[in-house]
Amino acid sequence: MNTFRLALRALSRNKMRSALTMLGIIIGVGAVIAVVSIGQGAQYIVQQGIQAMGTNAVFISAGSNRAGGVRQGYGGVKTLTVDDLNAILKEIPLIKEASPALTSRQQVVYGNQNWNTQITGITPNYFEIRTWPVQAGSAFSDEEVDIAANVCVLGTTVEKILFVDENPIGKTIRIGNLPFRVDGILESKGQNVTGQDQDDVIFAPYTTVQRKISGITWLQFIAASAVSQEASVAAVAPITSLLRERHRIRNGDDDDFLIRTQADIADLQNQTQSTMTYLLGGIASVSLLVGGIGIMNIMLVSVTERTREIGVRMAVGATEDDVRRQFLVEAVTLSMMGGFIGIIFGLVGSALISNLLSWPTLISGKAIVAAVIFSAAVGIFFGYYPAHKAAQLDPIEALRYE
């Protein structure tokens, strides 16, 4: 580590210049560390949110991504029925509860307010499966589902638009052209993970929606809850084979349904967030490149200024390798010191910001290791050319240099 100490001595002869050179690396590394740490904090928050949605949930939607060569998006397939749901409940004990679901977009009117929103037909256990409590009034009952009663439960966005300040419970609204009595208002859920407003919705008995609004007999999806989180994952296979059998799907053909567990959604979300975080980190890394270019420039200036010194070193016995190594080590020392300081700044910065947003401060060990390696690499790569120039100096010319 002799060379390292010598490099430090040489760098400390011009402290101001060394400090300014490191600045680029410090900012670059600091930015990367901060971005990744904050990103991971955000991820954690989202994960928590997803967890809060109910980790035992299993969603079966009609239509997979590919069916018979034709892309059948969500809801285009007609094979999912209430009988499927009953079969699942009967034959797969891992599943505790299930609610059918279908949607329809309708114009909704109250007084002189109107709004276009999504009507979702369900059974009342849907609210439990989705851990979505009613905050005022009550949900409709199973009996009302049996008789396809014209009752509904509103999301808070719809409530605010139609009723403004009025109490909506017991009032009658028009969905399509049919009168519906408002039985309850749901708690606000806010935006979902894809940015849609979850409160812009009206729930009604699925029987009512099937017979009186959309006129279809099949379902668009089934919302079920398993006995536990592990059970939700374990249930995917039996549900798949049951439905394939019931829908008479041949071996080798795709499913005509898609099963997603909460865990799947959590994973997907995780992946998306991860990608975002690393993308941002990658962008921040650009500043590392800039820092590296800064090092190269300053080292070039340094070599020119120290031409005489290099001449003297060569005269007293430094070989080309010695000179090259000396300047390379100086560059790497600069970049790594900048890297370490940047890591500290990045951690402090992300701690401050996380605190401000009440997010947990997550330190990414991987990012730190990557930052260290990156700083060293930047030093070696951008320090090489100046070091090479220094080594190639002719000692006689160098000694004569003014």
Added chain:
Amino acid sequence: MADHLITAPELPGTKSTGNPVIRLENVFKTYDLGEIQVQALRGVSLEISEGEFVAVMGPSGSGKSTIMNILGCLDRPTKGRYFLDGVDVSGMTKTDLARIRNRKLGFVFQQFNLLSRTSALENVELPTVYAGISPEERTKRAMEALTRVGLADRAGHHPSQLSGGQQQRVAIARGLVNRPSILLADEPTGNLDSRTSVEIMDILQTLNNEQGLTIVLVTHEPDIAQYAKRNLLFRDGKLKRDSLVQERFVAQDVLKSLPTVEQQAAEDAEEETQRLAKADASA
């Protein structure tokens, strides 16, 4: 060369074979500048033995700088051979030449060439950095060298805190630190005043007399050349005259006859008084 410390492994074929420390055999040096070819040295042959003190003189363009570069192993002859301590170094690689410079040669420059913002001790240590010895040994040798030039008490000073003469003494110490065979000095007094120049020549003469250090000195000042024992005069790339110095100056004696700083100040004050008196008288 009893006190020659050999700690680095010897390069193959470097055993000393007798007295001539330097031998040039019909050395030519030609610089190729595109269309023009400059013949800096045209067939120079000479021998310098251990313990000699040689002054190299000549006008610019005479080849004296080129000769020093070749003697210093900073450049290679185009033709001819250079035997340093009995070893032919004319065809060696740059890396081997660097090692030779480190172990066998000491350099002193006109402009001192010390590292700024660095202590005298660290400056003197510089050649030892490339000699592959331990940090403790390096410091020890550097202190020894500084002591030999009488600057042990200034070891921690930076060049900016030293006078010109002291800086050159540090440079000499640096040249001595690896105990070389030869000290090569390029106009070592060029940047110094008269008295300091003599002080430096005193050090060189002492090193030459007491330690048998071979010294080769380039200068354009005949006065300085008088401190050497032998004079080589170059002209147009050839060695024109090789003679022993007659009536050699002995620095010790010269120093005694030169006024000291205080005496000089007193003389200047006296001159000033006289000048003012004359001015008054004629007013």
